Amino acid sequence: MERIYLDHAATSPMHPNVIDRMMTVMSHDFGNPSSIHAFGREARHVLDEARSSIATSVGAGRNEIIFTSGGTEADNMAIIGVANANKEKGKHIITTEIEHHAVLHTCQFLEKSGFEVTYLPVNEAGLISIDDLKAALRDDTIMVSVMYGNNEVGTIQPIAEIGQLLKGHQAIFHTDAVQAYGLISIDVRGLGVDLLSVSAHKINGPKGIGFLYMREGLKLNPHLYGGEQERKRRAGTESVPAIAGFAEAVLIAQSMMDKKTEQYLQFKDVLLAVFDEADVQYEINGSMEQSLPHVLNVSFPGTNVESMLVNLDLAGVAVSSGSACTAGSIDPSHVLVAMFGKDSERTKNSIRFSFGLNNTEQEVRQAAETTVKIVNRLVRK
Amino acid sequence: MNKAPQDTRVVVGMSGGVDSSVSALLLKNQGYDVVGIFMKNWDDTDENGVCTATEDYNDVIAVCNQIGIPYYAVNFEKQYWDKVFTYFLEEYKAGRTPNPDVMCNKEIKFKAFLEHAVSLGADYVATGHYAQVEYRDGEYKMLRGVDNNKDQTYFLNQLTQEQLEKVMFPLGHIDKKEVREIAKEAGLATATKKDSTGICFIGERNFKEFLSNYLPAQPGDMVTMDGKVMGKHDGLMYYTIGQRHGLGIGGSGEPWFVAGKDLKRNVLYVCQGFDNDVLYSNSLLAVNVSWVAEHIPAGEFVCTAKFRYRQEDSGVKVKVMENGDVEVIFDEAVRAITPGQAVVFYDGEVCLGGGTIDEVFKKGEKLTYVG
Numbered sequence: 001m002e003r004i005y006l007d008h009a010a011t012s013p014m015h016p017n018v019i020d021r022m023m024t025v026m027s028h029d030f031g032n033p034s035s036i037h038a039f040g041r042e043a044r045h046v047l048d049e050a051r052s053s054i055a056t057s058v059g060a061g062r063n064e065i066i067f068t069s070g071g072t073e074a075d076n077m078a079i080i081g082v083a084n085a086n087k088e089k090g091k092h093i094i095t096t097e098i099e100h101h102a103v104l105h106t107c108q109f110l111e112k113s114g115f116e117v118t119y120l121p122v123n124e125a126g127l128i129s130i131d132d133l134k135a136a137l138r139d140d141t142i143m144v145s146v147m148y149g150n151n152e153v154g155t156i157q158p159i160a161e162i163g164q165l166l167k168g169h170q171a172i173f174h175t176d177a178v179q180a181y182g183l184i185s186i187d188v189r190g191l192g193v194d195l196l197s198v199s200a201h202k203i204n205g206p207k208g209i210g211f212l213y214m215r216e217g218l219k220l221n222p223h224l225y226g227g228e229q230e231r232k233r234r235a236g237t238e239s240v241p242a243i244a245g246f247a248e249a250v251l252i253a254q255s256m257m258d259k260k261t262e263q264y265l266q267f268k269d270v271l272l273a274v275f276d277e278a279d280v281q282y283e284i285n286g287s288m289e290q291s292l293p294h295v296l297n298v299s300f301p302g303t304n305v306e307s308m309l310v311n312l313d314l315a316g317v318a319v320s321s322g323s324a325c326t327a328g329s330i331d332p333s334h335v336l337v338a339m340f341g342k343d344s345e346r347t348k349n350s351i352r353f354s355f356g357l358n359n360t361e362q363e364v365r366q367a368a369e370t371t372v373k374i375v376n377r378l379v380r381k
Numbered sequence: 382m383n384k385a386p387q388d389t390r391v392v393v394g395m396s397g398g399v400d401s402s403v404s405a406l407l408l409k410n411q412g413y414d415v416v417g418i419f420m421k422n423w424d425d426t427d428e429n430g431v432c433t434a435t436e437d438y439n440d441v442i443a444v445c446n447q448i449g450i451p452y453y454a455v456n457f458e459k460q461y462w463d464k465v466f467t468y469f470l471e472e473y474k475a476g477r478t479p480n481p482d483v484m485c486n487k488e489i490k491f492k493a494f495l496e497h498a499v500s501l502g503a504d505y506v507a508t509g510h511y512a513q514v515e516y517r518d519g520e521y522k523m524l525r526g527v528d529n530n531k532d533q534t535y536f537l538n539q540l541t542q543e544q545l546e547k548v549m550f551p552l553g554h555i556d557k558k559e560v561r562e563i564a565k566e567a568g569l570a571t572a573t574k575k576d577s578t579g580i581c582f583i584g585e586r587n588f589k590e591f592l593s594n595y596l597p598a599q600p601g602d603m604v605t606m607d608g609k610v611m612g613k614h615d616g617l618m619y620y621t622i623g624q625r626h627g628l629g630i631g632g633s634g635e636p637w638f639v640a641g642k643d644l645k646r647n648v649l650y651v652c653q654g655f656d657n658d659v660l661y662s663n664s665l666l667a668v669n670v671s672w673v674a675e676h677i678p679a680g681e682f683v684c685t686a687k688f689r690y691r692q693e694d695s696g697v698k699v700k701v702m703e704n705g706d707v708e709v710i711f712d713e714a715v716r717a718i719t720p721g722q723a724v725v726f727y728d729g730e731v732c733l734g735g736g737t738i739d740e741v742f743k744k745g746e747k748l749t750y751v752g
Contacts (some may be wrong), residue, residue: 180648262519305500306455306456306497307497307500309453310418310453310501311500311501311502313451313453314416314451314501314502329419329421329454329455329456330456377500378500
């Protein structure tokens, strides 16, 4: 059975060039970048080059990039590290109801240690309102964390507008760009973003590496102590091969961005055209316009997500519900609950298709046809 | 169905225990298209965030990867709550001793789960139950497991033709010792895992404490049949007929046992001596009776019956009434018949069906103190 992978928002295959680059670094540049000898210098060179090209990709300076173990650590570091370093200015944080758990659970953790958090609601398209944000903003607000593109439904938030709004306010602006990075052109200065989280494995890089962009001059309490790596903001010997692979993945993503966007939008059209032709009943969760090109979340009335995902997997099509699992069973997605309310059937009958490297139109069509067959079977009962 | 094994999809209900693990392994070795599914029926996340369901699912994952089959989970918490747990509480409230496992098999494992499996293209579902299904004389028969000590037909008594035609019990023809050996030989992650005991959603916890979270306990008097107060009980729901432990009646002579309850007066009846005549009865009325066979028996017939799990069979005469309820008359008086428990009928090795014990009689007279 030919398997089709349409779950690139969960994780993505590594690009062959990334693997080559990492193999090279692992084979030749094993030194510790902090060492004073030639081996160390070679590794340091690899690290510096990677840092520069990654910084450039978001319009940042190289001293503004902190390598982390991934998106989750970057989010934790941004929120906990910066909130604690600025708590004398206030204890109020604003975020949204549709953040990734790496942000939501981190905010909930801060609430337990005395911070106050406002969770902004979203409309049915998954968008927050700037007016809500304005209304929530207080003199003692020290941080606003709004995700760039949602991982479950793809909705893109008005990041530049928020950045504009926060100009002249003490609140530090963080955005979780894990899902948007690589498909949306990001310029931290233009956006007015102070902190931005990115993960490598979503963009065909290796797992276990990510970065936090932190604007020069911001205060941060580190959560790891030890050596002086990352300018004392994150101790621990750098994973040089992973960072080199990450940089390679970034270069590829940057050069392919327009082509990928065009291709994935085309995939969305193909998928929906197959559903339309087969006269399958469906609704799109989120916005078709203000959305990440590679994420499409679809509700199929009369089905249930547990049955859909298992049937699709048994038929060789890998998709997901985008939401968390407990003991392997699927909890209703907090994002869909925020969009449609907890009693909506959509929270129980929606699945996420997400496109990426190596997907072909033929595959997408085939996956859509398989989906149609399963939906028809489940709905007919 | 005459499909080749590789074209026959069998969905195995996997609990994370050794029995269902070996069931899946045996089916896989027979060449079936096996899919493992874990049912999450109860959320028991404790204050430390630890949930036995998560631990069990991790065992399912390990075993399925060892066997080489796909695994998934399905959540039936709502169905379980509505169909099994609500019934469980209602029965306790009514002073009876329910059997949630019978209800779970009827409503969850062989209904909700079976339907889910069919929606995944399953030809059969399989579990790790010790029972056998045979197609004989134009219909499906349910037979006791060959390991008589582990036989679980008592809990499966509500299954019917419709379900049995889609059910496989791969462990029915082997004994528990062999199951452990197969698991060890295959190096399965669950090979030496302890068997679960007691009611699944209570697990190893204190039963009294668990129940008190859901039902208010009303302490009252513990009295003999002729009204002598012997002490206090903690709440009628904590006691079952024939129970010896936990009464706390000291003194000399033979031990004391629970003989019955009076819900209205909140009184627990006790009697002295294991073989006290008060504990014995001659017949019962069973309701919610279900028969395995397509043709529901009518009139009277003779067979054997079990009134509790792992009890020896007793000879009985069964009278089927028009409304479907049955009167069960014992060849010899039987001790500690308990309303709420199942009565299950057998013809030799064949399980005929069963029902819920509703009323208990002694020489034709209803034992009001039993319920």
